[in-house]
Amino acid sequence: MNTILRNSVAGLLCSTFITGAALAAGTHPVTGEPLADDQTFVYRVLDEHSSVDPQVVEDVSGAEIVRDLFEGLMNQDEDGNLVPGVATGYTTNETKDVYTFTLRDNAKWSNGDPVTAHDFVFAWKRAVDPALSSPYAWFMELMSIENAAEIIAGDKPVDDLGVKAIDDHTLEVKLSAPLPYFPQMTTxxxxxxxxxxxxxxxxxxxxKPGNIVSNGAYVLTEHLPNERSVRERNPMYWDNDNTIIDKVVALVINDENVALTRYLAGELDRTEVPAGQFPRLKKEYPNEAISFPRLCNYYYTFNLSDGGPEAFKDPNVRQALSLAVDRKIITENILAGGQPEAYTFVPEATAGFTPPVVEMASMTQAERDExxxxxxxxxxxGPDNPLSFAMVYNTSEAHKKVAVALSQMWKQKLGxxxxxxxxxWKIFLEERGNQNFELARGAWCGDYNEASTFLDLLQSDSGYNDGKYNNAKVDELLAQAKTSDDPAPLYTEVERIIAQETPVIPIYHYAGVYMMDSDVGNWPVNNVEQNWYSKNLYKIAE
Known part of the structure; x- marks a missing residue:
């Protein structure tokens, strides 16, 4: 067995490893910064989260809460590197189709019960069980866990899943095919x-608060739907002594301008910068307005299902609409937050991914329009037979501005x-998932830092292929990439097919564009996945 150890916790987490004596003295033991008496972090979210059930949650804001309430096998540090979570390390065989995780013996649930390998077996079987209908069941199939695909399809019993508790502190996972980046997926x-x-x-x-039992650094103490969610320190968490933030509050504020006003009034520690306002805010608040690359894309997807518009079944129509989008106007004039234009589906910030040369990207906008x-x-x-369709987006002032700009470009250039x-948000997800749309906004933040996390959305059987794009060659290339020593050329070929067939219109790739209170310490700006953990943050005394 090749042992892969992830136990250098002190080195990887030095910026957040705390000692009781240092906390008692009111200073950060590594940086020496004075710590605020009130260690409460308050931030804004656009919409009510989908769930805090790990096997049900399907949105970014919900996953942020779940990462605080629960802890998986592995975590990430501030640079996106793997570090121990419940597991202290893992081993794999030569062919990388069997992974064995060793679990720490001091991990506990918030009710004091020990966290064991059986809890992971239960959760993973639950995720693939058709009875739950997890919106992320497909992710377990993507992980290549043995028999996951057959169980999800209803062809095999749940107990056939390739996961087993060897004992309370040893979890064995068998894969149907080698997957070198499997450990990264356990975050x-x-x-x-x-x-x-x-x-x-x-x-x-x-x-629900009062019922929920979790194993992460925090417990859910309050939830008022569409208003606020509160999580507080979990005294049973194995590393509670080294956690500084006591309370985390997520406030649902649909209007980004209202959120900015509340941030400037001191009610929030973090909020998104409204579209177009970053240059002004950066000048006025140079230590608080920040922008950094994120592993997310922003696109519009065509409904290519049998019930979708007949016009969109013609790739010429789809490509014409994509060509007519002046992405520079959107990124520089509307958003103005450092977002790069997108001509490929996969963001350039993705590890090991080099964007292919796409013909559209090398053309001038005038050439594209023609x-x-x-x-x-x-x-x-044409004028006598104008193209007509409806497009939908989830409620947001920024999404509205982009949608209006797109519709005006298409009207002025193409009639x-x-x-x-x-x-x-929740209605939007349901309608898009049921193909009750013609053209719909889409966005995806990588579930792990590898190109397949984006391209698999366009695999014909993907649970999030809401446009129902179906291309046998794409499916074949993605299947080959999973076991390839060098999948990059395969991903490049998939991107070329996407550019030609245009099942989606990439608009831009995300940047993290925030107003962040300068008293928030250790925000992981170098982690492009933005998998942040409140236990790694701290509030500096003003």
């Missing part, structure tokens, strides 16, 4: 443990008649 919330007896006792009500008109005319659309509609 995802779907793989976190779940408390079986609590779920069996309370059913769907198990995640070609767009030609392609649309070839498809049979298209576009109807805009916004939807509340």
């Amino acid at each position: 995802h919330s779907t793989t976190f443990p779940a408390p079986q007896k609590v779920i069996e006792q309370f059913g769907d009500e198990w995640t 070609l767009a008109k030609e392609l649309l005319a070839e498809a049979g659309y 298209a008649q576009v109807e805009l509609a916004n939807m509340e």
